[in-house]
Structures are given as structure tokens and as C-alpha cells.
Amino acid sequence: MSTPIGQLLMRKDNEIITIASDDTVFNAVKLMDEKRIGSLLILDDAGKLAGIFSERDCFRKVVLEGKPSKDVLVCDVMTNKIIYVTSDNTVDECMSLMTEKRIRHLPVIDGEDKILGVISSGDLVKYVANEEDFLIQNLEKYIQGSL
Numbered sequence: 001m002s003t004p005i006g007q008l009l010m011r012k013d014n015e016i017i018t019i020a021s022d023d024t025v026f027n028a029v030k031l032m033d034e035k036r037i038g039s040l041l042i043l044d045d046a047g048k049l050a051g052i053f054s055e056r057d058c059f060r061k062v063v064l065e066g067k068p069s070k071d072v073l074v075c076d077v078m079t080n081k082i083i084y085v086t087s088d089n090t091v092d093e094c095m096s097l098m099t100e101k102r103i104r105h106l107p108v109i110d111g112e113d114k115i116l117g118v119i120s121s122g123d124l125v126k127y128v129a130n131e132e133d134f135l136i137q138n139l140e141k142y143i144q145g146s147l
Contacts, residue, residue: 008091023073025073038054042078049113052105053077054104056104057077087116
């Protein structure tokens with residue numbers, strides 16, 4: 001789909017949830033649970049994107065290594081190499097990127113590195129499913145002669 005991801009962002013709640021890099025993994029997981037999300041953004045002192053912490057980071061770098069989540073800091077296990085898109089990237093481009101890089105969350109930034117939101121794989125699946133349902137309904141109406 002050639003729909004710009006910026007249009008998808010306008011349709012969803014775009015609250016940007018962050019956590020400090022010196023906070024604990026326990027607090028990060030607690031916040032993700034409260035907000036019912038799978039990742040948190042970490043900002044530097046200038047408010048720029050410094051990292052992303054996901055459920056996968058917790059499982060692989062804390063749980064599987066037997067580390068206590070109340071003792072491990074987010075900065076020690078967050079993903080520093082951030083893959084992101086701009087609002088001009090399309091839904092198809094984002095889906096391809098997420099599949100290729102095996103990630104579930106993509107920060108969306110503008111040309112000045114301002115965070116506009118986060119797109120999840122679930123957001124993309126929901127959008128594509130809704131678009132396909134709309135197309136099917138219109139095709140059915142067309143076939144029936146009511147469009």
C-alpha cells in the first residue's frame with residue numbers, strides 16, 4: 001500500500017511513551033504493562049531518540065540471562081541502533097522494513113529528528129485488514145449494481 005505512514009499516525013492515539021535510560025528494567029516492564037504497549041522510547045538529554053526498549057530486549061538480555069529486573073538499568077539492555085521511518089514512508093515500506101529487520105516497532109520522526117509517534121506491526125496489520133475489508137465491500141456493491 002502506498003499510503004504514507006503519516007496518515008496512519010493521524011488515525012491512532014499518538015501518545016509517545018518514554019522512560020529514562022537510568023531507570024530499571026522492572027519499571028520499564030511495569031510501564032509497558034500499564035500502557036499495554038510492547039516498547040518504550042529512550043530520549044537523550046536534548047530530547048532526541050537515543051534508544052528503544054522492547055519486550056524482546058527484556059526477555060533476551062535480562063530474563064534468559066537470569067538477571068534481576070530490579071537491578072538492571074534500561075541503558076544496559078536497550079537497543080541503541082534504532083531503525084526508524086519518516087511520515088513519508090509508505091505502509092508497504094514499513095511492513096517490508098519490519099519483516100526484513102525482524103522488529104515490531106518503528107519510531108516515526110520528522111526531518112528535524114522530532115518524534116512523531118511509533119508504529120507497531122499490529123497497527124500495520126489492522127490498517128491493511130481494514131483497507132481490504134473496505135475494498136471487498138465496495139467490490140461486492142459494484143457487482144450487485146448498488147455502487
